[in-house]
Amino acid sequence: MTLCYVTDRKAxxxxxxxxxxxxxxxxxxxxxxxxxxxxxxxxxLEGRILAELVLEAIRRVPPGxxxxxxxxxxxxxxxxxxxxxxxxxxxxxxxxxxxxRERQAGAKFLVGASVHSVESAQTAERAGPDxxxxxxxxxxxxxxxxxxxQGIERLADVCERTxxxxxxxxxxxxxNAGACVAAGAKGIAAIRLFQEAEDVKAVVQALK
Numbered sequence: 276m277t278l279c280y281v282t283d284r285k286a287x288x289x290x291x292x293x294x295x296x297x298x299x300x301x302x303x304x305x306x307x308x309x310x311x312x313x314x315x316x317x318x319x320l321e322g323r324i325l326a327e328l329v330l331e332a333i334r335r336v337p338p339g340x341x342x343x344x345x346x347x348x349x350x351x352x353x354x355x356x357x358x359x360x361x362x363x364x365x366x367x368x369x370x371x372x373x374x375x376r377e378r379q380a381g382a383k384f385l386v387g388a389s390v391h392s393v394e395s396a397q398t399a400e401r402a403g404p405d406x407x408x409x410x411x412x413x414x415x416x417x418x419x420x421x422x423x424x425q426g427i428e429r430l431a432d433v434c435e436r437t438x439x440x441x442x443x444x445x446x447x448x449x450x451n452a453g454a455c456v457a458a459g460a461k462g463i464a465a466i467r468l469f470q471e472a473e474d475v476k477a478v479v480q481a482l483k
Contacts, residue, residue, distance in 0.1 A: 277462030278482055279312040279343075279408075279442060280305040280469040287470075295324075299331055305469045306336035308476035309483065314360050314464065316345040329354045343387065348374065351384075358385030360408070363395065368402035387442075391425070396437045408464055409433045411445025412455060415467075427458050434459025449481055 284298040302313050313336065315329055329350060333342050341357030344350055348371050351359040361368055371386050388404040390396040399407050414424045424445060434441045442462040443455040452463050463482070472478045 276456055276460075276483065277311045277440075277442060278309070278469075278479060279314055279462060279464035280310045281314045281316050281444070281464050281466045283466045283470065284317055286466070295328060299328070299335060301470050302332050303335040305475050305479075306340035309479040310340060310469060310475075311462070312341045312343055312357070312464075314343040314345055316360075318346055322347070322350060326350050326354055329356055341385070343385065352378070352380070357383070358387065358405070360387040360389070361404075362389045363391070368399060368404045372403050390433070393429075393433050393436050396433045396439070396441070400437050400439050404439065406440040406442055406461070407433075407437070408442045408444050409460075410443060410464075412443045413446025413448075413451060415446035427454050430455060430460060431458035449478065452482055 282298055284294040287294045287297045289297060306313060313332065315332060317325060317328065325347060329342060329344055333354065333356060336342065343358045343360045344356050345360050346362060346365045348359045348366055359371060361371060368386055368388050375384055385405040387406045387408060388399045390399050390407045390409050396407050396409065409430060411424050412430050430443055440461040441459065442464050443460040444464040447463045447465040447468055455463055468478060469475055
């Protein structure tokens with residue numbers, strides 16, 4: 276099962292600079308605890324600052340942890356990150372894949388896509404992403420803008436009707452993560468589960 280920590284520096288206390296410092300500490304801690312991917316979801320940051328954040332995150336995490344950058348293919352590619360995660364309003368997956376083919380980026384660079392229905396998952400599949408993130412499965416403040424929770428049954432439907440690896444997101448906890456895997460998810464992604472954990476290593480061990 277793939278575990279993905281999705282970042283949210285604004286949920287951390289302090290000034291802008293302190294938030295970035297704390298976020299880097301959270302990223303390093305989660306990565307060393309065994310999280311497989313860290314998705315840097317800091318879309319409001321200026322390009323230079325985001326690139327510096329990504330480079331520092333790459334420097335801090337162990338080799339087995341992949342850094343993904345939300346939306347910004349340019350920054351992800353330029354910094355040597357492990358991939359890019361694209362929302363439904365981001366650069367189309369097909370365009371990102373073409374860009375990478377032209378530069379012979381290779382299979383080590385992942386392109387992921389967010390989906391919110393079976394139809395959007397099937398549309399994404401035709402464009403060729405390496406995985407999709409589906410949600411929100413359960414209620415969560417960070418995904419409130421995407422409507423009501425989708426629930427386990429819809430997650431299972433998406434998993435059954437696409438050949439892609441599906442990562443569940445939205446309100447994931449230690450209590451419900453197993454239900455997501457039982458529904459067919461190949462991984463789970465979360466903000467609070469990892470970012471707010473008092474003992475992130477214990478959380479990762481319990482999940483795995």
